[in-house]
Amino acid sequence: MSSPERDFVTAHSGDLHADLDAWLRIPSISADPAHAPHVAASAAWLADALRRTGFPVVEVWETAGAPAVYAEWPSADDGAPVALVYGHHDVQPVDPLELWEHPPFEPTRVEGPDGPELHARGAIDDKGNVAMHLLGMRAHLAATGRDTPAVTVKVLVEGEEESGSPHFAALLRERADRLRCDVVVVSDTGMAAPDVPSAVVAMRGLADAEITLRGPAVDLHSGSFGGGVPNPLHAMATLLASLHDEHGRVTLPGFYDEVRPLTDRERELMARVPFDEAAWLAGPAASRVATGEEGFTTLERIGARPTAEVNGMWGGYTGPGHKTIIPAEAHAKITFRLVADQRPADLADQVRGWVAANLPGGIQADVHVPAGGVSPCASDLDSPAMAALLTAIGLAFDRDPADVLFTREGGSGPEADLVDVLGAPLLFLGAGLPTDRIHSPNERVLLPMLHRGAEAAAHLWRELAAVPLRPR
Amino acid sequence: MSSPERDFVTAHSGDLHADLDAWLRIPSISADPAHAPHVAASAAWLADALRRTGFPVVEVWETAGAPAVYAEWPSADDGAPVALVYGHHDVQPVDPLELWEHPPFEPTRVEGPDGPELHARGAIDDKGNVAMHLLGMRAHLAATGRDTPAVTVKVLVEGEEESGSPHFAALLRERADRLRCDVVVVSDTGMAAPDVPSAVVAMRGLADAEITLRGPAVDLHSGSFGGGVPNPLHAMATLLASLHDEHGRVTLPGFYDEVRPLTDRERELMARVPFDEAAWLAGPAASRVATGEEGFTTLERIGARPTAEVNGMWGGYTGPGHKTIIPAEAHAKITFRLVADQRPADLADQVRGWVAANLPGGIQADVHVPAGGVSPCASDLDSPAMAALLTAIGLAFDRDPADVLFTREGGSGPEADLVDVLGAPLLFLGAGLPTDRIHSPNERVLLPMLHRGAEAAAHLWRELAAVPLRPR
Structure with a gap:
């Protein structure tokens, strides 16, 4: 479906490629303190690119970590969201x-089966996903003939996501006034497949626990005491074995009380997402079988x-050979996805x-x-904002909005902080693919996906202005 | 009950004390290579002491480790065992x-509630137990008026027991001809209490296993894969939780098939051994409760x-904070007492x-x-050799042989090698006490126990000559 937005993106895709080529040469590895100057240079590059794009306000926000x-x-429009x-x-x-x-x-273009790819660390996670907004904004303005976007667009690009966003929530709280918004558009995810436009509609939460079990006051000789006193390793094994019941359900009391049941419609929508379980197991999962909670699909x-x-779990003697002890302690680390x-x-x-x-005597x-x-x-699948997103993605992929699928992200990230602190609903617009090898060698972006992502962003600003985002 | 043996021991106990005072000053710590010269000096001291005692054959046997x-x-007697x-x-x-x-x-004499004690590393484990045989042999000869003992007495005192006796079985095999014997008298244990003469009649065996469970080929992200693939730590917990059934019995198939059931008489004999479970738990066990196989006492x-x-068990992430992985592997070390x-x-x-x-799919x-x-x-409780031992201990402690109790040693040691390689039955004659703090600071020997041990050894050589040790 031709559109002025697509025409602009097509005509100016070289700008996007040039931007990415420059930005991806900056090794902004936040986990390595030696790369702190590169993270700063990456922030400076992006600030400059946003100014070039036309954003009238561009600031680098220092944090206790990376900027x-x-x-x-x-938007010049009165009351624009x-x-x-x-x-x-x-x-x-x-x-x-x-x-x-x-x-x-050294970003390298490679011709792949689905079109040209760009190989580099950060190609999609997340520099590609951010850079597509530069071109998207220009396409929106050019296609609509506007001087300012149809909605006020704020952009917040942090520098510590790959290190666990340790200062992100504090930054949000500190700058909450500046960041006030009606909707958050997260651009750090992807779609189900090149020909399967989709939107993430949920992310899991996270909680963690560390458990220490103590038995005898000191490690005991198993010859003198073996069989006569409780062994904390046995207790830990029994405890952890009780973490799931025979149906694969978590046995914590009340764990499922607040779980919103999947509706038939949500399950039907998830079932439409193409998923090759055998390939998933053979590929990144590198596992032999699928397993888990009874009554649910792997997705x-x-x-x-x-x-x-x-x-993680540990306790007792872990060196070579054997040591005949009943150890004093056993430990385990558990995380829960919510x-x-x-x-x-x-x-x-x-x-x-x-x-x-589940604790034995003694x-x-x-x-902790x-x-x-x-x-x-x-996300609310039926909100006006979601309708705008589905329209924008549908237009970019030449599909009916009703054919844009919903996916769910099993991981947990700073997105939850955005909801918690800013109180705005989330939309997810990302151009990644499950095959993009993020966090692995040979990370890549499929350039046609990036073009469509830029076009979808251009459509999105127009569509969001047309729906009621604020309660009246 | 006065006897020439006791009179001799009483008259010459100063020799035993002097021997121990000299020997205990040699820090023969086999686990520390820096002490190898002291271990060699200890062997030389003992060889000299055996020569002084009158043993016509005394040799230091070098091994791949300590001598x-x-x-x-x-014995000059024809056909003496x-x-x-x-x-x-x-x-x-x-x-x-x-x-x-x-x-x-620096051996130090301390007056204790049960009589004089000698405090030093090795005071009972095992220099005291060995030294008592020097005086015991002299008492035997003096009391019986013999020039040679009533039975041929061989002595083998190794130098690596506290390091796991790594070269002991090889030494036994190499010297099996020289070591041929009709009975082995192990002097490395003790009795139930100062007023409770007893003999060890069993030691447990030992086998060990190391188990590695493998799931995914690499550590997986628990956000992307959590709940969908098998977790080796869950599998290990479930496996180890299945090691015992609800009655505290080990679930290995066939594990109990060859276990010789305790006879009513054996259980009655064990029940006669004084044992303060509360004190045992509060003391060295340092544990909160007693537990174990149903239907059996703690002893x-x-x-x-x-x-x-x-x-020991370990797997996954064990550092600070949390790491959201499904680890590729889990490990456990298990030992079995037999x-x-x-x-x-x-x-x-x-x-x-x-x-x-007990292995889940995947x-x-x-x-290993x-x-x-x-x-x-x-030991065979009804063998002629056991009868001789009980008589000897009974005489030394002024008790009827039938009042000498039987105890069992939960640990495992090189004694099993003696049975395996030499094929001779074991007797245990030791003067230690559960309160002697072996392997701990302030190890001690109660000197009256050592005197009685020396007297029992003297009686034993006479008694063993009087019973049929060899099959006719």
Whole structure:
């Protein structure tokens, strides 16, 4: 479906490629302190690019960690709603370097089966997803003949997402007034497949717990005491074995009380997402079988249902050979992925209740559940904002809006902070693909996806202005 | 009950004290290579002491590790049986040094509630137990007016027991001809209490296993995969939780098949051993409750029943904070204490069968059960040799032989090698007490126990000559 937006993107895609080529050469690895100057240079580059694009307000916001970039282009329209774009300009480390086919910070164009690709660290995660908004904004203005966007567009691009966004929530709270908005457009995700336009509609939350079980006051000789006193490792094994029941459900008391049940419509929509389970298992999952909570598909299990995973456990002797002890302590680390409307703050009591119910005599438990955690978030599938997003994506992919699929992100990120602090609903517009190898060697972006993403962004600003975003 | 043996021991106890005072000043810590010269000096001291005592054959046997001392005093009696005394001249390390009330290698006499004590590292474990045989042999000869003992007495005192006796089995095999004997007298244990003469009649065997469970090929992100693929830590917890059933019994298939049931008489004899469970829990066990296999007392559980203890387990992330992974692997180390007539060689199949029966789909297991292990050993309570031992102990403690109690040693040691290689039955004659703090600061020996031990040894050589030790 031809449109002025598409025509502009097509005519100026070279600008997007040139921007990316320059930005991707900056190794803005936030996890490595040695790269702090590069993260700063990346922020400076982006600030300059936003100014070139025409944003009248562009600021670099220092934090206790890496700098974020803020920009704002107010709409001249009276009462225009405000959209805030979220992304990040830092990138993952590149180890193992020897597995890269091209140097990670020398962007390299490769012709692939689905079209031209650009290979580089950060190509899609997240520099590609952010850069497409530069071209998208220009296409929106050019196509609509406007001097200012139809909605006020704010942009917040942080520099620590790949390091866990340690200062992001504080930044949001500190700048809440400047960041006030009616909708957040998260551009750090992707779509189901090149020919399957889709929108993320939920992310899981996160809570973690560390458990220490104590038995004897000191490590005991198993010859003298073996078989006569409680062994904390046995207690830990029994406890962790009780974390799931025989149906794969988490046994924490009250764990499912606030879980919003999947509606038949949501399940039907998820079932429409193409998913090759065998390929998923053979590929990144690198696992032998799919498993999990009974009564749900794999896509539902990893995206729409809460889970509990033991991430680490240890205790006793772990060196070579054997040491005949009953150890004094055993330890485990567990994280829980949460879905709407679970609250991370509820987990402490739930974990304590579960441990207390499964603790054998003679064993004492220390349960540490850090305050905080990450809230789950979910978009309202029927909101006016979602309708605008589906229209924009549909136009860019030549599909009916009703054919744009919904996907769910199993991970947890700073997006929840945006909801918590700014109180605005989330939309997700990202041009990534499951095959883009983010966080791995040979990360890439499929350039046609990026062009469509830029076009969708251009449509989105127009569409958002046309729907009622604010309660009257 | 006065006897020439007791009179001699009483008259010459000063010799025993002088011997011990000299020997205990040699810090023969076998675990510390820096002490190798002291271990050699300890062997030389003992060889000299055996020569002084009158043993016509005394040799220091070098091994790939620390030297052993061998001595032999043939009986002039035609067809006299052969007894082999086993002990060790190396000692445990002394850490933590600051907890010693007296320097560990400056033997110090302390008046205690049960009589004079000698405090020093090795005071009972095992220099005291060995030194009492020097005086015991002299008492035997003096009391019976003999020039040679009533039985041929061989002595083998190794130098690596506190380091796991790594070269002991090889030494036994190499010297099997010289060591041929009709009975082994192990002097490395003790009795139930100062007023409770007793004899150890069994030691547990040992087998160990290391288990690795593998799930995904690499650590996976729990946001992307959590709840959808098998987690090796969950599998390990479930596996280890299945190691015991609800009655505290080990679930390995066939594990109990060869266990010789405790007879009513054996249980009655064990029940006569004084045992303050509350004190045991509060003291060295440092545990909160007693637990274990249903239907057995704590003394039976730790001495007469086979057990399985997880000594270590580990996998995934064990550092600070959390890391949201499904790890690729989980590990566990398990040791099994065995009782007669279990065979360590049977454990490999039993462990594999148990793992296979409890392994969830999608998890692969590597089970490593090292060859070897330690066989359990048990004395025949009704053998002529046991009758001789009970008579000897009874005489030394002024008790009827029928009042000498039987105890069982829950640990495992080189004694099993003596049975395996030499094929001779074991007797245990030791003067230690549960309160002697072996392996701990302030190790001591109660000198009256040592005097009685020397007297019992003197009686034993006479008694053993009077019973039929060899099959006719």
